[in-house]
Amino acid sequence: MRAINEQQVTSPAATPGTSPTSADTAFATAVRLTDVSKAYGTGRTALLALDRVSLTARDGEFVCIIGASGCGKSTLLNLVAGLDTPTAGEVDTGGRRVGLMFQEPALFPWLTAAKNVELALRAQGVPRAERRAQTAELLEAVRLSGFGDKRPHELSGGMRQRVALARALAQHADVLLMDEPFGALDAMTRDLLHDELERICAERTLTVLFVTHNVREAARLGDRVIVLSSRPGRVIAEYDVPRRGPRRIDSPEVANMAAALTDRLREEMGRHGI
Amino acid sequence: MASDQALQGLDNLELGPATRTGRSPARLARKAWTAAWPKLLAIALVLLVWQIVHLTGWKKLVLSPPSAVLSDLWQMARHGQLWAAIGVTMKRALIGYLLALIIGSVIGVLVARIPPLRAALGSIITGLQTMPSIAWYPFAIIFFTQGTAAILFVMVMGAAPSIANGLITGVDYTPPLLLRAGRTMGLRGLALYRYLILPASLPAYVAGMKQGWAFAWRSLMAGELVVTIVGAPGLGVLLNTNQSLQDFAGATSIIIVILIVGIVVDMVFTKADTALRRRRGLLDPSLPA
Numbered sequence A: 001m002r003a004i005n006e007q008q009v010t011s012p013a014a015t016p017g018t019s020p021t022s023a024d025t026a027f028a029t030a031v032r033l034t035d036v037s038k039a040y041g042t043g044r045t046a047l048l049a050l051d052r053v054s055l056t057a058r059d060g061e062f063v064c065i066i067g068a069s070g071c072g073k074s075t076l077l078n079l080v081a082g083l084d085t086p087t088a089g090e091v092d093t094g095g096r097r098v099g100l101m102f103q104e105p106a107l108f109p110w111l112t113a114a115k116n117v118e119l120a121l122r123a124q125g126v127p128r129a130e131r132r133a134q135t136a137e138l139l140e141a142v143r144l145s146g147f148g149d150k151r152p153h154e155l156s157g158g159m160r161q162r163v164a165l166a167r168a169l170a171q172h173a174d175v176l177l178m179d180e181p182f183g184a185l186d187a188m189t190r191d192l193l194h195d196e197l198e199r200i201c202a203e204r205t206l207t208v209l210f211v212t213h214n215v216r217e218a219a220r221l222g223d224r225v226i227v228l229s230s231r232p233g234r235v236i237a238e239y240d241v242p243r244r245g246p247r248r249i250d251s252p253e254v255a256n257m258a259a260a261l262t263d264r265l266r267e268e269m270g271r272h273g274i
Numbered sequence B: 001m002a003s004d005q006a007l008q009g010l011d012n013l014e015l016g017p018a019t020r021t022g023r024s025p026a027r028l029a030r031k032a033w034t035a036a037w038p039k040l041l042a043i044a045l046v047l048l049v050w051q052i053v054h055l056t057g058w059k060k061l062v063l064s065p066p067s068a069v070l071s072d073l074w075q076m077a078r079h080g081q082l083w084a085a086i087g088v089t090m091k092r093a094l095i096g097y098l099l100a101l102i103i104g105s106v107i108g109v110l111v112a113r114i115p116p117l118r119a120a121l122g123s124i125i126t127g128l129q130t131m132p133s134i135a136w137y138p139f140a141i142i143f144f145t146q147g148t149a150a151i152l153f154v155m156v157m158g159a160a161p162s163i164a165n166g167l168i169t170g171v172d173y174t175p176p177l178l179l180r181a182g183r184t185m186g187l188r189g190l191a192l193y194r195y196l197i198l199p200a201s202l203p204a205y206v207a208g209m210k211q212g213w214a215f216a217w218r219s220l221m222a223g224e225l226v227v228t229i230v231g232a233p234g235l236g237v238l239l240n241t242n243q244s245l246q247d248f249a250g251a252t253s254i255i256i257v258i259l260i261v262g263i264v265v266d267m268v269f270t271k272a273d274t275a276l277r278r279r280r281g282l283l284d285p286s287l288p289a
Helices: A073-081 A113-123 A128-141 A157-170 A187-204 A215-221 A252-271 B003-015 B025-056 B066-078 B081-113 B115-129 B133-144 B148-172 B176-185 B189-226 B235-244 B248-279
Strands: A005-008 A029-040 A047-058 A062-067 A088-092 A098-101 A175-179 A207-212 A224-228 A235-240
Touching: A029 A073, A029 A207, A047 A073, A047 A088, A047 A207, A047 A224, A047 A235, A062 A073, A062 A215, A062 A252, A073 A098, A073 A175, A073 A207, A098 A157, A098 B176, A113 A128, A113 A157, A113 B176, A113 B189, A128 A157, A157 A187, A157 B003, A187 A215, A187 B003, A207 A215, A215 A252, A224 A252, A235 A252, B025 B066, B066 B081, B066 B248, B081 B115, B081 B148, B081 B189, B081 B235, B081 B248, B115 B148, B133 B148, B133 B189, B148 B189, B176 B189, B189 B235, B189 B248, B235 B248
Parallel strands: A062 A207, A062 A224, A098 A175, A175 A207
Antiparallel strands: A005 A235, A029 A047, A029 A088, A224 A235
């Protein structure tokens, strides 16, 4: 447990983003949330989804966000993606392009896998001549070269999710937001996709905000893990996950980290149990 | 073991062995027979019951036996009069339906896109759908006078609401998740419609077109019976003539032809609908085509 560098954030007013470990000045900040709150509805019935959340992610950093139900994880990603605006506070991505991936692949069922990827390129204004080459390259990146002409319903869940990843990459995103992207997959497929995602991120210097319910997944993938409280979502803890060579889901350091995260999450859930 | 190799292996395992896609003549023939025999049997049963009723001597003076009707049909087919009538009617059907398709689609897109227009027209469109087309004819004949224009007007009034409603339903039922994906991808405004909303609404649109055809065909038949048209006779006019001549066999023959045309066009729509759903994985693959 010594290996884990934990910073407990006791009051929501504290700003973990400015703590010495996470604000490494060698890298530019890719995503910065400053005191971001989001409420749905108004007056008495208003529901506060996020409460003064501050966090940062550096360029190329893999940040996992974990929390129990009702922690506003999806709201957070929508705000960063610009699909929604915060009630208070500021979201700054420094003009970086943001791609979003969901738990469901959300592929267009009338298009083949390749055409799905190509449509994202078209929406970006990539000229027709370059689209084919780029599509082939992206499908190669997710190891689906031979499956470009298949329609989504002809592919397995894991393959569909990789097409969705290729499509998100086609948006020329610098920041990839992932909303429980592997939540609906079986454990074996998920393990393999962790390896793939790690490889792809390393090849492209992607900044990733990865939302998950799965503590092991967070410990396996993250350079940093942020724990959110529930109703409203606040940052309650932040863990740096030291990286010493390749990780596996069953590595001891991943298991240790997962145990620490589980304890912290249970403590938070217990708060709502009374 | 390298993880990407394991991944490739898993992909191959999950897709399973290649499915047979044989299109041998024997397979096609067997498929055609499977589809055809229940229909043939149904027709044979109808003819049998008809023959039995004829043999009982009920309504002896008017009720011709099936053999008489079929030979009448055969005579009409041989003398070209029937084909000319089918040609005249189908030309009207095509023009009227295309008009309805264009008008219905334009109204559908506008109503789906513009909220005040929907508030104003949404329920009127549904109301028009329930309006029996024959009720339009007095109005149409007064307004357009006797002639093809009156028929085309009623066909459009019958078919366009179904087509518009199909399109509106399709737009409304575009999955929100796909909309979210499309917006993240950078699809906005017209591009969002062209690449996402319209393709997503295609199945409901085709269903609306199919229903629209049924309405258009009914309106057309009613029109050819009710409206006086100068020029070559269509199917409805032949039917009318048969009625005047008290020709049971002739009238029945024309009814059979009208039924067959309706069924054939409906089959075309069903085929398109099935192909569409198969492409999108909305069809149980184990079902026969």
